[in-house]
Amino acid sequence: MRKHFVLITLILITLLGGFLRFYKNTENPPSLNGDEISFAYTAYSILNTGRDEYGKFLPITFQAVGDYKNPIPGYIMAISIKLFGLNDFAVRFQNFFIGTLIIPSFFLFLFKIFKEKRLALVGSFFLAISSWHIFYSRMEYEYIIASFFVLLGIWFFMKMFDGGRKWTFLSAFFLILTMYTAPAPRLFVPVFIVTSLIFNFRKFKTHRNKIIIFVSTCVILGLPLVYATLFQGAGTRLTMVLISNDVEFQRYILLNSHSFFDFPMLIFFWIKRYLSYLDPNFLFINGLNMTVPGTFGLGVLYLFELPFLLLGIIEFIKRKIPYKSIFVIWLLTGIFPDSITNNQIHAGRLLHIAPIIILITALGAIRFCKWIVSLSKVYQRFIVAFGFSFVAVLVFIHAFLTFAVHFPRAKGESFDEGLKQAALYIRDHQESYNEIVFDPRRGIEGPYLVSNPYLYVLFYTKYDPKTYQTETKIHSKDSTYYFKFNKYTFRQIDWTVDQDKKGVLFIGSPWSFPKDLKEGEILEKIYLSNGYPAFYIVSPKW
Amino acid sequence: MKTKKQISLFAGILLLHYLFLTLIQNNLYPIHFDPKKLFFSDLIGKSLYVPQWLFYILEAGNLILLWIISKKIFNKYSLITPFVYSVSPWSSYLVIAGSFYIYLLFFILVGFYGLLLLKYKNFLGALLISVAILGVGYSSLTLLLLIPAVLLITVFKIISFKDLKIFFVIITFLLFPLFFLIQTHSVAFRNILDNETKIFSDPGLLNMVNNYQGAAQQEGLGKLAKISENKYLFTVENILLKYTKQLVPSNYFTPQEKLLNFSFTPPILFGFLIPFVYGLYHLIKLPQRKVLFLSSLLVIPSVLSRNMVDLNRLIIFAPVVIIVISYGLIELIKNKKKKIHNIFLILTLILIILQSLVVISDIQLREKARFTKYYEFEQNYEVGKQ
Known part of the structure; x- marks a missing residue:
């Protein structure tokens, strides 16, 4: 029993995560939204005719309703529709499945990198109960699939330097696959790769062959996407949502009058947007935008995770962590794509950095537990542990009510x-x-x-x-x-x-x-x- | 000779600051806050305000105090702190708008200097702390309420009771008339308290609680909502959120929160974020971090305000941010032989110069128009209550 403790715990965590993602997922969110329905009919069309609804044969991008969607979620959904028929369950199945599959994958990732079972278990547990991840896994949302591919891509990217060439191919494959899955990784992946290469130049110098193979594979696999972006309208979405078209920037900052300093103004406006991802309201209160603006909904982390996050940052800085610079680059460049769009900050488009944020939270949680254990008096330990657990329970109840009651009421129309x-x-x-x-x-x-x-x-x-x-x-x-x-x-x-x-x-x-x-x-x-x-x-x- | 050079450099910094102030004044004046009555005068039903001209003098006082404080902390790099303060647009905007918190900042700096002196010149230190406490206590209710908390934490964490006992006696004696006034004008006191602490009377919060509980009740989950979605928990959550929000760097280094509710000028130039992060990273490892944590109490007036972040009230926390930046800058300068430190320094400098040019151009070109657009009228030029 003791020998299999980790395995059993991991299975239980995965089952819990699966349950939270699956339970009544065709009823809540209350309806298939515009993106889901568009993907669904395109997938159905491809499944039956090999063509999308516009008659294009196995397209690299789906024209959909003019927003040129990425193809991978549609093709995966075609399999799901084949298995379960054309219904709500089939549409949402892939995200439930991949959203659950990412839990043991994240465990393996943490375990292989850190060689620490405890950290890997805590990390996968936090991912399993993450409101951020649960919310987007309960509907068809391409960033869940993208986050899974990013995790695999970066993991193999790290392994590339210790292992054989297969990791080089696999890393390039998954990272480029991400670019076919969701819009934000189209920017994130190249920026991440270039930044990682620059900041780890010395390390990479000794693996010149692997780097050449990696870059060539990326270029070859990415070429169809470049073609689609330039000639098939896939770039339309990018130009539509650039920060320079932001209403606040144009109307309020520039006031529609132009000067020599407009571009630097845009840079400072972007910096403002970039730093706003640290807003506690986004992180802990209403980042998921599940309730009416200005009310208390759910953030990308639970409120009780605040001390974990703070302690985790300190722990992350202090501790010797393998591939630390890649983790930091992953986090910082991960925010980049969303920060240069003209939309409101969006938790969903940041899902590819969820693993690193959850890792930091897990590091903080372990630090926090160690601190409780280090308290000299038993009653002190009991009071802190009980008090904290009580707060966590209250937060979970609020989270449950947000999912079950407030979210469908507030967002039914937008779904x-x-x-x-x-x-x-x-x-x-x-x-x-x-x-x-x-x-x-x-x-x-x-x-x-x-x-x-x-x-x-x-x-x-x-x-x-x-x-x-x-x-x-x-x-x-x-x-x-x-x-x-x-x-x-x-x-x-x-x-x-x-x-x-x-x-x-x-x-x-x-x-x-x-x-x-x-x-x-x-x-x-x-x-x-x-x-x-x-x-x-x-x-x-x- | 060295002192003379420092004085002339400081005079340059002062001049630079007042030039910047003049630039804003020429472009924005007569924008102003609704003047705030001094607490004790409000208590007795009189209207005593800090006159506009005094803000300009107090601002010079603030710069001088920052310099002498910086001398105590940073020694030969003491001019960096007033320099960072002088090139930061934050206080300049508030001075021309007649911010009451510029006046309070002066007393807080006096108090902080007194605290630094306490170890060496006990009497002068105690005297300055007493002046500061009397200044803020008689002027602002929020800060009066903060005094016991600050003193308690100071005694427990930083300085022993023995060092402070002289001025405890002085303070109690001098604050006695104020407590007498509060006792005899309890209705006025309650009104002022309600006005200063808007966070506890947020109708939006109560509305949300009612909506949430009503909705949960309809779904048969009313009991759960009563446990986890009641006004007490949400108030605590709101306070925690607001408190955390005050400490987010984007408030200080970007126009995330708008100065005077309309400006696109950041309170502190973004380039200073690099030394700030560097300084904070190193300060956390030092024993002086206790002072840093204690100083976060200065964000409480902003927490208590109606806005999520009130840059006007938050100016009293500005010296803490400025000192952390100065510390980071000094550490970067000291280690500039290391390549990475040099890169950080150069990057900081480039960003500061670039943003200064952008900010100056933008103030001249658009700030007034922004004010007009935000407030939709030009006649009154008032930018809100304090």
Whole structure:
């Protein structure tokens, strides 16, 4: 029993992590979001026809809704859909699976690098219970897969200097694979490799052959991506989200007036953004953005991990750690891609540095435990340990309530809640109607346009991808949103005109219809988790 | 001869600071804070304010005090501290806006100098500490409340009670009239206390608690919410968050928190972050770290304010940051023969020069427009209460 203690503990930790990632993951988050549904239908299309919904054969980037998604999650999802069918579970399975698989992998990584079972177990335990990792593993989110590949890539990168050439190939393979998985690693990987080579120049000099093989492999594997970026629109997303287009920078900092010092201003603005990742609010209070802004949700670390993080930093600095410089470069360059975007700081896009942050926290936790044990009096030890455990329990209860109650209520709308039910209604009742009109405007506070309801219809009606690729589709020629295929029309509802149409099913938010609809006209009301109406399904009465 | 040279260099630093102040004044004045009444006058219903001109004089006093404090700590590198302070835009913005905390900073520096003298010149040290305590105690309720905490920790951690017993007697005697006033004007005292400690009356927090508990109740998890999402826990969490937030470097070295709520000028130039991190890294290993931890009490007025970080209130913590930067810079200079230290020094210098140029250009070009955009009017020029 004692001999297998580590193995049994690791299995239990992995099972716990798996449970936290899997339990009701098709119900919470409350709906497949726009990215998930887009990946899902593309994967389904590729699985059945070998082409995406635009008819491109095994594309390197998925055009999707114009945001040119990375291909790996889509291709992996195709396997999952093949295994489980076209449903919510299949869409989210890959992240649950990889999010769980990363736990024992992280254990092995820590154990092989540090040669310390205790640290490896504590680290994998923290990863298993990490709200940051759990949250993104419960949905289809490409950065979970990317973080797994980054972990393997960097691990093999470290091993490259002690082991054979296979590690060189494997490291290059996984690091480049990451670049095909999510947008941020496209910047992170080259910056990480170049910085590591510069700061470890002396070490690398003695492994010149391996470096040449490594770099050549990276270049060869990366070439298709470079091609896609330059010629197939994959670079569109990058130029769209650059920090120089940031609204705050343009409108508030530059005030739309330009001077000689604009570029240095941009650098200092970037520095401000970069340092904001140390914001305790982001780290401990609401970094996951699961609740309404300004309230207490969950950060990338639990609040009780604050002392662990501080002690961990000190321990990390003081202790002799193998490949310390690579760890530091991993952390510092890992923030870089997200920091140069014009979006709000985003915990999800930082998942590839989760292992290093969790490592630091684990180092701090062990230091903290040693400190408790070093207390001279038993009652002191008891008070500190009990007090700390009590705080941790309170934090866990809050985390549970955030996941179970506050998150679906706060973010149902941003997860496109209600579209699934609407699409299922269409699936079940479409035979009775000549046309189905879906108004893409929604919103609690006021109407805004969502351009993806057609994807929900495609997904939940299991619309034949081949038919969709080849049939005629009509788009609006002006700025108003209009999209039509088969009997489905996605456009704004104008009830003064539409109320006279016979045999047409209308779906829209409360903003699409007058308040005084005739009795019996509303066939079904779809609600968000917070109780607000999301959509009305209406058929005009004559 | 050496002293003369130091004095003339210091005069140069002073001049540099006032030139910077003039630049801001020319571009931004008459921007100002709502003047703050001195605590004792507010208590008795009178309106006694620190006049605007006094801030300019006190600012010179602050620089001089930083210099003499620095002399005690850093010896021959003493000019570095006032230099770092003088090229940091933080205090300059607050001086032209008439910040009450510039006035308090003066007394805090006097007190700190007194503390340094205590070991050698017991009477002068005790006298200066007494002046400082009386100055802040009669002027600001928040700092008056902080005095016992600072004294207790000082006695336990830094200086023995024996060294301080003279001035304990003096202080008690001199603060007695103030306590008498508080006793006789308890209603006014309560109002001032409520105004100074906004953190405990945050309606947003109570709203959040009600929403959370209501939502959990609907899901049948009301009991769990009562245990872990109540106002006491959230208040503690909020205080902890705010306290930690005050100590984040981005507050000081980037415009993360806006000076006077609108500026894009950082409180301290970013280039100084390098010596700051270096200095902190080394200071933590020294016994003097106790003083460093103790000094973090100075962030409490900012913690108690309505804003997440109040750079106006936080100016009283500025000397701590400046001293850490100075220590780091001095260590870098001392070790400049080592390649990496030299690189850090050069990088610091380049960043400081570059950012100074950017900041000066930006102040002239856009700061006033930013103020107008943020406050959406120009007539009053008030940048909020203190």
